[in-house]
Amino acid sequence: MLGQPNSPLTALDGLTLAPRQDSPIWQQIYNHILGRIESGELSPGEQLPGENHMAARLGVTRVTLRCALQQLQKEGHLTARKGVGIFVRSPPAVFSIRDGRSFRENIDTHSRSIATITRLLARDQADQTSAHMLGVAAGSAIIRLRRVRLLGEQPIYVNDKYFPAHRFPDFEDAYGERQSVSDVFRAHGIDTFRRAETRISGGFASPEEAEILQLTPGTPVFRVNARNTDRAKATIEWTRGCWPLTSVEFVFGAS
Structure with missing residues (x-):
């Protein structure tokens, strides 16, 4: 080697x-x-x-x-x-944008292992941006979750997720060892959810993103901004994420 x-x-x-x-x-x-x-x-x-x-x-x-x-x-x-x-460079992972599927169900890693590191799980107050995206009042209680996904040993995705706290009183217990947001949804009576909006834009890694993803600052990246809603079309999750440009291929309309 x-x-x-x-x-x-x-x-x-x-x-x-x-x-x-x-x-x-x-x-x-x-x-x-x-x-x-x-x-x-x-x-x-x-x-x-x-x-x-x-x-x-x-x-x-x-x-x-x-x-x-x-x-x-x-x-x-x-x-x-x-x-x-x-x-x-390894072949990029293929991420399918589909409703009601977990991250692991949506990603094809070409048989390489995928792992999750939870870097932050905390309760906070909504600022103007998160309040708008979640459909709650500014200052309302929210839950913030930061995770890093690794493909093999390489970090390939970092995201911040925000949730309306009143919908998930037992978030921390339901999240548990599996580090699964889908488990949290099911534990709170949400058996299905919909990807209401996904926005993908290009950019360059900030110093913080570069440090987390083990990149050189300024490396090209994809930025993802997405919302998930429940059956009643209420927003239950807002995600902001960052992928190195060469690490992923997005597929829309996958079955």
């Missing part, structure tokens, strides 16, 4: 730089690594060696090497995990 002591420079095997060629040095590095990715010689999820190793191996500056790596990241061939390293 790339980055292991017995094969630390696999990404560069077979690369001989030719400074007098028409293409710049960084372009030659880019072409070589891209070719190995497209041929399958570098597998999805594999880690590249560190920049220092690769620059030393090629006899180039880190600035030159970084030009190639950053271009591959921009095009979605590589993904950087802050403090961890650079990896060949």
